[in-house]
Amino acid sequence: MAKKQAGAKKPERYELGRVRDRITFLYLEHAKLSRQDSAIQVLDEQGIVCVPAAMLSVLMLGPGVDVTHRAMELIGEAGLGVVWVGERGVRQYAYGRALNHSSTLLEAQAKLVSNKRSRLMVARKMYQMRFPQDDVSQLTMQQLRGKEGARVRQVYLDESQRTGVAWERRTYDPDDFEAGSPINKALTAAHQALYGLSYSVISALGASAGLGFVHTGHDLSFVYDFADLYKAEYSIPVAFSVTEKYAEDSDIGSETRRAMRDAFVDGKLLIRMVKDLKSLLGMTDDAGEADVVSLWDDRLGLQKFGVQYHELQEDGSR
Template identity: 75%
Template sequence: MVKNFGAKKPELSELARISDRITFLYFEHAKLSRQDSALMVSDSRGTVFVPAAIVSVLMLGPGVDVTHRAMELIGEAGMSVVWVGEYGVRQYAHGRSLNHSSRLLEAQAKLVSNKRSRVAVARKMYQMRFPDEDVSQLSMQELRGKEGSRVRRIYREQSKRTGVLWTRREYNPDDFESQTPINKALTEAHQALYGLSYSVIVAIGASAGLGFVHTGHDLAFVYDFADLYKAEISIPVAFEITAKYGNDKDIATKTRLAMRDIFTSGKLLTRMVTDLQNLLGVTEAKEANVINLWDDKLGLQKFGVQYHEIEEDND
């Protein structure tokens, strides 16, 4: 008896570039299995097929069952999987990087391991938020203060623009329902942005944990990166959804759908890839299966060669 193992594992060149993919799909109370190169998603309403190679992130909420074959396909396609708790307040796990080169990861590790270069990258990120000002001489403490003032101003401006009452940011991951509608919407909008940021970071081969501003957490760089886009994307969306739906019990779902729409219409994925490469000083991350052996004196040496022991000359 010959078993049908489905479609062959795709070559890297056959997969869609991260910047060309659908941003994310969210599922809850469904079963995910595999048919050939597609995810088969079934729930009480029926079954749909999702081509794995065109999706960046799967956000899997409560009540999702995933088969081993489905996870195999997800890993082969380089798709990130963000397992989230109720209302999206937890996230973890991802598939293998689309970019099999370690070039970006090595550049990131080098930059974050040196105090001077780490501060330089942090300033780059703050400069992106203050394009009309020179922040090159500001200390980290001064930059944090400046950013805090900017975010508070943005909240006030969005409150005035939408008519949504604003007092302060409150976030309780253990009690989502205790939050005000605007804080619920902000939580959900930020989580969607974290998920997309996470996907871009791991898909092109950088590390989610090596942050320049945030530190000590396995998602430190995700928080660094997502902060670049909150003022433009997740904060305005949260205020707009709250103004439109107020105390609607499905405000989390409506916020998530609004984030999905703006991700697609704004071509954010392409922009994120470019921004990330510029931050790390790597303008082109080559997608190639290149493996070398490191040598402290000779530089990179060929992989897959049987080397012989060097005999000492005793003459």
């Protein structure tokens, strides 16, 4: 007699929350994570709480977190992104299987990034999203980078003037978080939260984090591309506002993450990210929803999967 599986059964794809409807992220530290049916059980010194895995977008795991194999199994089944956040700002990234199980966006992304003309077109589209009033259709990559650099410098100066937080330049040591100034520590924490959410959306929709259009050569190139669309609106203003209020707080990183979480929710950023990602890759809003496997043929196009094919003649007949 087969042994009955403990806990809830593995959820079907249609039972999982769509990425645009999920909670943006949850940060945990000094806790033990296990699985309770279809929820992640979190145990710390304050007690036990169960979090529905299917309603989270990304889980940020800080120092002192222990995770069981059963919890990671659930995370993978739910298409939940995981960002391991180490001490002093060192990060490692991981993620579960793509939520929609479709390669449609990945194939579109690979096609666009593999052609110089279409790659430049997507890069211009990303810059156009940040400069809606400007015509960038004829600008080169060098001109686009210069325009973006000037824009970011101005954003820093404007936020410094708005909040009264002194600003010189962006500087940080990725191996020593505490060595930075309060504003630089806040910016690092804010950008990392944005990177985590960007990474989760890209992965959940089945696109590649490594196939960037502006950034290249890194396994997170497209994460940096995508996150740059929202820095001037989210992470930079939030970092300056938090520094204005908590400049002397030794835990400014935690305060920044909480502020970013609230900004993501208030701005409905997940919904916007899903729409923007599909638009950048030239897909309709409902693209990539179907869970279909086909066989590729160089002459006949897509063929049915799961069919026993006999040897074919050159004219395609059996």
